[in-house]
Amino acid sequence: MSLLSKTLALATSALIAAATLTSVAQADEATGQQLFPLFSYRTGPYAPSGIPQWAGYRDYFNYINEKGGVNGVKIFVQECETAYTLERAFECYERYKNGYAGAPVAVLFTTSSGFDAAISDKARLDKLPIISVAGGRGDAVDGSVFPYQFPLLFDYWTEASIVIEHIANQAGGYDKLNGLKIATLYHDSGYGRETIQPMAILSEKYGFENIQIAVPHPGEQQQAQWQQIKRAGVDWVFFRAWGVMSPVGLKTAARVGFPADRIIGDIWTGSEEDARPAGAAAKNYLAVSVFPSGTDFEITKELKKNVIDAGKGDLKDVSKFGSVYYNAGLVQAIIYTEILRTGQKKFGNRPLTKEEGQWAAEHLDITAERIAELGATGLLSPLKITPQDHEGDPAAKIVQWDGQKWNAVTDWLKGDRPLFRDAIYARAAAYAKEKGIEPRQAQN
Amino acid sequence: MPSGLLSRLDAPLLPIVAGLLVTFAVIPAMADDYWLSSIIIPTLVMGLAGIGLNLLQGYAGLVSLGSAAFMLIGAFSAYNLILRVPGLPLPLVLLISGLIAAAAGVVFGLPSLRIRGFYLGASTLGAQFFFEWLFSNFTWFSNDSQSLTISAPRLEILGYSLQSPLGRYFLAASVTVLLIGLAFLIVRSRLGREWMAIRDMETAASVLGIRVARRKLQAYAISSFFLGVTGVLWAFAYLGTSDAHTFNLDKSFQVLFIVLIGGVATIFGNFLGAAFIVLTPILLDRVVLAADLSFLGDQGALTNLQRIIFGAIIILLLIKEPDGLSALLRRARQAVRNRYAG
Numbered sequence: 001m002s003l004l005s006k007t008l009a010l011a012t013s014a015l016i017a018a019a020t021l022t023s024v025a026q027a028d029e030a031t032g033q034q035l036f037p038l039f040s041y042r043t044g045p046y047a048p049s050g051i052p053q054w055a056g057y058r059d060y061f062n063y064i065n066e067k068g069g070v071n072g073v074k075i076f077v078q079e080c081e082t083a084y085t086l087e088r089a090f091e092c093y094e095r096y097k098n099g100y101a102g103a104p105v106a107v108l109f110t111t112s113s114g115f116d117a118a119i120s121d122k123a124r125l126d127k128l129p130i131i132s133v134a135g136g137r138g139d140a141v142d143g144s145v146f147p148y149q150f151p152l153l154f155d156y157w158t159e160a161s162i163v164i165e166h167i168a169n170q171a172g173g174y175d176k177l178n179g180l181k182i183a184t185l186y187h188d189s190g191y192g193r194e195t196i197q198p199m200a201i202l203s204e205k206y207g208f209e210n211i212q213i214a215v216p217h218p219g220e221q222q223q224a225q226w227q228q229i230k231r232a233g234v235d236w237v238f239f240r241a242w243g244v245m246s247p248v249g250l251k252t253a254a255r256v257g258f259p260a261d262r263i264i265g266d267i268w269t270g271s272e273e274d275a276r277p278a279g280a281a282a283k284n285y286l287a288v289s290v291f292p293s294g295t296d297f298e299i300t301k302e303l304k305k306n307v308i309d310a311g312k313g314d315l316k317d318v319s320k321f322g323s324v325y326y327n328a329g330l331v332q333a334i335i336y337t338e339i340l341r342t343g344q345k346k347f348g349n350r351p352l353t354k355e356e357g358q359w360a361a362e363h364l365d366i367t368a369e370r371i372a373e374l375g376a377t378g379l380l381s382p383l384k385i386t387p388q389d390h391e392g393d394p395a396a397k398i399v400q401w402d403g404q405k406w407n408a409v410t411d412w413l414k415g416d417r418p419l420f421r422d423a424i425y426a427r428a429a430a431y432a433k434e435k436g437i438e439p440r441q442a443q444n
Numbered sequence: 445m446p447s448g449l450l451s452r453l454d455a456p457l458l459p460i461v462a463g464l465l466v467t468f469a470v471i472p473a474m475a476d477d478y479w480l481s482s483i484i485i486p487t488l489v490m491g492l493a494g495i496g497l498n499l500l501q502g503y504a505g506l507v508s509l510g511s512a513a514f515m516l517i518g519a520f521s522a523y524n525l526i527l528r529v530p531g532l533p534l535p536l537v538l539l540i541s542g543l544i545a546a547a548a549g550v551v552f553g554l555p556s557l558r559i560r561g562f563y564l565g566a567s568t569l570g571a572q573f574f575f576e577w578l579f580s581n582f583t584w585f586s587n588d589s590q591s592l593t594i595s596a597p598r599l600e601i602l603g604y605s606l607q608s609p610l611g612r613y614f615l616a617a618s619v620t621v622l623l624i625g626l627a628f629l630i631v632r633s634r635l636g637r638e639w640m641a642i643r644d645m646e647t648a649a650s651v652l653g654i655r656v657a658r659r660k661l662q663a664y665a666i667s668s669f670f671l672g673v674t675g676v677l678w679a680f681a682y683l684g685t686s687d688a689h690t691f692n693l694d695k696s697f698q699v700l701f702i703v704l705i706g707g708v709a710t711i712f713g714n715f716l717g718a719a720f721i722v723l724t725p726i727l728l729d730r731v732v733l734a735a736d737l738s739f740l741g742d743q744g745a746l747t748n749l750q751r752i753i754f755g756a757i758i759i760l761l762l763i764k765e766p767d768g769l770s771a772l773l774r775r776a777r778q779a780v781r782n783r784y785a786g
Contacts, residue, residue: 040743040747042743042744042747042748043747043748043751051744054743078733079743080729081729081747081750086683086686086690087486087683088725090481090482090682090683091482091483091726094477094478094481094482095478095482114593114687117593117685118593118683118684118685118686119684120595120685121595121596121684121685122684125607188580188581189580189592190589190592190593190687193592217580314742314743316742316744436598
């Protein structure tokens, strides 16, 4: 290539680049639709937990759109690959925060705890409601300090109390907890450390011995930790792993002779991807589950008939249909459409703006009857959000791995959320003070 | 003073004035939030990181695979300075954070006195892992925050808040302009010339009376200073929050690629490299979005395809233009000049 043509090529590509990037203001091809920016990670280290989730989202939206949309408003999905990095997620955020191609954005699902924490301040300035289902920062439940942040459905503090509730049920009552040894084996990260404080509170109340053991990221070596557990004569292990740490932990437990049915995994430690690689060591292993797996729910059957069998599904590997992560995506998609319906009831059947989206998210009320109508009984627990409480009514089941699949061994457990209320709201208040935020007066 | 300084730098006045005008008048007037927040600020900051590494690698000929570690030190130092020393003005915070990173750079540069090349790379890799571990295991550094993240304190200069995209742009741009000036001063000074002598032939340099050990440590210190300041900007002017893993090995490699693609031993080339690294993935994503390529496969296949194309472009570029984008640009300019001069 001659120098001139090389330079020309470079200049042309720079021009094309500029033109493509400037075309943010697109033709209004999607006017009348509601934008759902899907911040996906189909590449990178967490792709295996991402791919089935995005399929859950997309299949449900597909199904809703084929039936005419949400009260006639179609959902316009724009996927934006983040590879689970903050930088890419920021670009996606800036690209879609004001809508796209004539379709407005009502609420934004952050799909990663790290990004959810990082975007918190920006979203507050942009007045864009951000939603993180069963993840995100715990103190954001205080809607007066975090008007635009919604850690919906579940949190790790409640999870800790559900684990204790289950152990108490097995032991024959809360009074039997006194003297038991309960170890928390956690991934040494922000996510992993979330349960240190609630376990301390619970231990003080019920008198069990609280043992906290950290595993450094990524956790492919846990011999020392499990030996410590075995030596200490621990009765139960609350296992808060992520990624490769889960199967390694289960295998190591089997090697030192700690029974799998005395290990209770975290919600992100309880998928097929966590248990299956551990093989026989995972049999009878327990886990907390907000996203029960299975294909027997009414809505899953509908999806199977109308989307999967019709060849319109997003999954390449159809065996993932109904898996924990697929159903996680499905549950989140259902919550999203219900937020839209809530807003439409007040503002009319049209695409909602972000102000309307914020109102809708704060007044979301998915009752048991509504869940039955949606065909999601057993898949989703009732959820009611208020301007003061941005989480709702957390509940989870305990599930058990039988070597092939997860089976629920309890109904929805509620734990003891009121026990933590003061501690969580105190954290929110401290945050408000550090940042100089004036807590909003509660209004309905 | 300025005219004397400029003539010593052999810098033409016109391009400098034009550059400053574009930086502080044209861009702020024309760019919207999207351009500022997700394209211009990251390009500027990563370009600056490129300069940091280029001083070390391009000019002094020393290797480093731990650039991100020094950015990390800068970011956490700034956070703690603002938090624990109330009333410290932002420019001083930036300066001190840079100096702390520089001190760490000297410590991890010590092995360069004994070992060379590939082995030296391994020792800087040590810095990368050590500081990531340090800042994620000692919660004091993140003010005992449960999530181990540090979030931007209120950024302000003389009471003027820099929280808006424009404010953050001005912060990043002013620091960048100052540091570009500093970089030029350094590489054209005796220090820079001696670095290049060491790079080209260390034995000859020491025979000439250059104090090699001292110069090498200075290279690590100055490079780390640049990287430390860059880290503050990356964490607070661009991201807003970060944790130790924001500055992982990937980031170190990104900085390395910026140097290779932009051009080794250049200053402005780093910004070309940064623009390439920051923009190409976004562009590819946009192109895939605009042109309906669904016939090539599903969404998952398309995202992977983008990564393949990105990698292919880098390889092609380095084969066709091993001296980087800046060499291509320089020769193009020369060609145009010859045509009109002759």
